[in-house]
Amino acid sequence: MRTIAVTARKGGSGKTTVAVHLAIAAHLRGRRTMLADTDPQRSSSMVLKSRRESGPTVVETSGPKLFALQMSAARSGVDVLLIDTPAGAEDELVQAAVLADLSLLVIRPTFLDFAAAVSTSELLRRQRRPALVVLNQAPPPRAGIEAPMVKKAQEAARIMRLSVAPTILRARSAYQSVLESGCSAEELSAGTAASQEVADLWSFLERLTFGAARSPELCAVGA
Numbered sequence: 738m739r740t741i742a743v744t745a746r747k748g749g750s751g752k753t754t755v756a757v758h759l760a761i762a763a764h765l766r767g768r769r770t771m772l773a774d775t776d777p778q779r780s781s782s783m784v785l786k787s788r789r790e791s792g793p794t795v796v797e798t799s800g801p802k803l804f805a806l807q808m809s810a811a812r813s814g815v816d817v818l819l820i821d822t823p824a825g826a827e828d829e830l831v832q833a834a835v836l837a838d839l840s841l842l843v844i845r846p847t848f849l850d851f852a853a854a855v856s857t858s859e860l861l862r863r864q865r866r867p868a869l870v871v872l873n874q875a876p877p878p879r880a881g882i883e884a885p886m887v888k889k890a891q892e893a894a895r896i897m898r899l900s901v902a903p904t905i906l907r908a909r910s911a912y913q914s915v916l917e918s919g920c921s922a923e924e925l926s927a928g929t930a931a932s933q934e935v936a937d938l939w940s941f942l943e944r945l946t947f948g949a950a951r952s953p954e955l956c957a958v959g960a
Contacts, residue, residue, distance in 0.1 A: 738811045742834055751906075755873060759942070760793045761793060761924070762939035768816040771810050772793055774796065775798055785919060800822075800829035803833060803836055844872060871901075903941060
């Protein structure tokens with residue numbers, strides 16, 4: 738079983754939207770998937786409980802209960818455990834990161850998002866846990882050229898010694914609108930740019946986490 742923690746220090750980053758889309762992406766590809774919702778707002782739970790389709794499983798829990806849940810999930814044959822962590826809650830983040838094979842830092846390409854992410858990256862560095870930045874809500878490129886704010890975000894991640902996922906999630910209304918039906922962009926917006934972004938991101942994460950025991954791309958923060 739692989740465990741992926743989805744984190745964001747700053748509220749409004751789209752962390753839960755990313756967590757739900759990844760959970761459904763894994764499920765659609767035949768992975769037995771569980772999403773652990775440790776955010777007190779329970780947004781992930783509300784979305785997935787409204788699904789008419791079967792799977793993925795969602796469990797409302799908290800940081801101190803994650804280890805027991807992880808052990809139970811592994812025994813029951815779960816392939817992927819995704820953890821939706823609360824924004825700004827350091828204790829919950831540590832508890833999730835310690836158990837995770839990979840922590841995703843969902844960050845918008847803004848100064849305030851990266852400023853908030855500094856403490857998260859330092860925390861993960863102290864724990865020597867693998868981490869990856871997922872740029873979210875980024876403007877689409879024009880004529881194949883990234884917007885200056887995206888280039889600055891990529892440079893900020895490099896300075897922070899953080900790897901960035903090759904797939905950038907753009908600012909697209911489909912990501913929000915589909916959640917009302919408990920679905921993902923892949924299900925309700927098939928063939929669109931949003932559905933392709935989710936597919937590409939999950940494909941990369943699946944190769945990264947289910948591939949070699951120690952992929953060169955999957956290294957501890959700052960290692």
